[in-house]
Amino acid sequence: MQTALLIEQLLNGLQFGVMLFLMAAGLTLVFGVMGLINLAHGSLYMVGAFACAAVAAATGSFWLGLIASLAAAAAAGAIVEMTVIRRLYERDHLDQVLATFALILIFSEGMRWLFGSFPLYLNIPSLLSGSVPLPGGSQYPLYRLAIIGVGVAVAVFLWLLISRTRLGMRIRAGEADREMIGALGVDIRSLYTIIFALGAALAGLAGALVGALQSVQVGMGEPVLILAFVVIVIGGIGSIKGALIGAVLVGVVDTMGRFLLPRAMELVLDASRANTVGAAIASMLIYVLMALILAVRPRGLFVANA
């Protein structure tokens, strides 16, 4: 029974990590190519979740909702890029932080205006509502496995996109020397818009997928955003590979910490104290992990643009 529980928690950690990867990939891409720190990325995650919940409620189809989440988040990303973000590339990080912080306020209040303060709920599609037997006799929800599958597919897609296509070549060139590719005749403004919209779509997809596991509400993007920051700091800002490995590391360490630490504490403390102390330490664990990694490698595990 214990091993089954352990495997289940490991899978939960993996699923959490994959979801973080969807968020972190966009953040790290935007930072790597445009040098922009975008706090409003969590808002795009929220937009995706709301779009999915609203369309799924109206049409009864989760899949249409999923498409809507991609489209809405990409559109929101493109609009924000063209109206606000574009003016920030040449500014220092302080201005970027502040302007995107302002965008969070606008997005959150705007969503509350449109959808009200009550959380929306999104049902898992019937196709994926079953569960799969695990070794050891327990069952694992199919939907969570599907999220892991989506994450792996996105990772492969991004890898192919960046290493095998013309757009990917331009993205890599943009990371290396943005003035030069502009001089070579690449329309850098629309390239930036496309990259930003791509990152936004991934965030929206993550929001929609997670929306079926939790409730869809204003402010849902913020805790995830901060974890995504931890992920890209650990992985090395600008590196997609770093984002993938960092995300899985954070997802697994966080989930396993919450699962194992209270149990480990029981060896030295009585049960109720072990639970509270264990939970308190577990909630700090990934930040400790981040501090340790940065103490050894101040620029993260995989340094991009070295």
Add this chain to the structure above:
Amino acid sequence: MNRETLTSAALVLLLLGIPLAAMATGHNFYVTLASRMAILALAAVGLNIALGLGGLVSFGHAAFFGIGGYAAGVLAWHAMMLQPFPLGLPGTKLMPVIWLVAMLAAGIVAAFIGAISIRTSGVYFIMITLAFAQMIYYFAISFPSYGGEDGLSISLRNAFPGVNTLDPFTFFLICYLLLLAGLFLFFRLRDSRFGAALQAARQNETRLAAVGVSPFGIRLAAFVISAMVTALAGALYADLNRFVAPSMLSWHMSGELIVLIILGGTGRLAGPVAGAIVFVLFEHWLGGITERWQLYLGLVLLGVVLFARGGVVGLLAGKARHG
């Protein structure tokens, strides 16, 4: 007197004038609002040492603000419950002791966070300070002894020997005098040798190193001093609300402190004062008119960042002499 000094003096006097005018016209509520302005201004003065002078964009100063708040809450709780700390140390309701503990605690935590974060720069620094603040935030939420998620209330405002802190204007004066002390500290630091080195570290690290000054120690010292000032403000804030909760540690608070500085004018002496006055009035008035005041706050902020760089002080006193 040049325009900058004049503007600073006018803003500081304006803040004193708000509660006086309020009491003269019978709007006593505004005295509390003015205390809130003074406290937030003090917190931002603290951050301005790191951010404005040192260029250290700390996105985690809520950690120190909250540590100050919890120092006040926890010490008062132990005093009220007559429960000594481990080692038999008693709690206290005396503000000066609380302030000292708040600043010491924040200083120690800042030395630890700074030692790791200051090795990095740019975006890394922003995100790491944010992450450390979140770590403390989640610890406060999941650690149940002092209220956990619900926070801790201070049933009776802490005392200062010789005065009645329950009187709103007296409490305002305490906050105001501490704000003046904070501004004086900022002023003296900025024009000291230490301040010159700190600003040089922001402007050109390589040159500073070339004249034989290592930026690390200077930045760390500035970060610790900055955290201590913000923690002092946090202790006052807990006493103002007679309540301390994890929300004081949240990243929204860190963002707000940065907003105060930018609204007022980054690195300017009176920037935090101007920022706090504008922010609190904005929150109060718009909050009274519409529930959606954060939407308008967001739009105003966006406008300030994109089009009105230099903030209120920049508008009133012109550009900084050197930046």
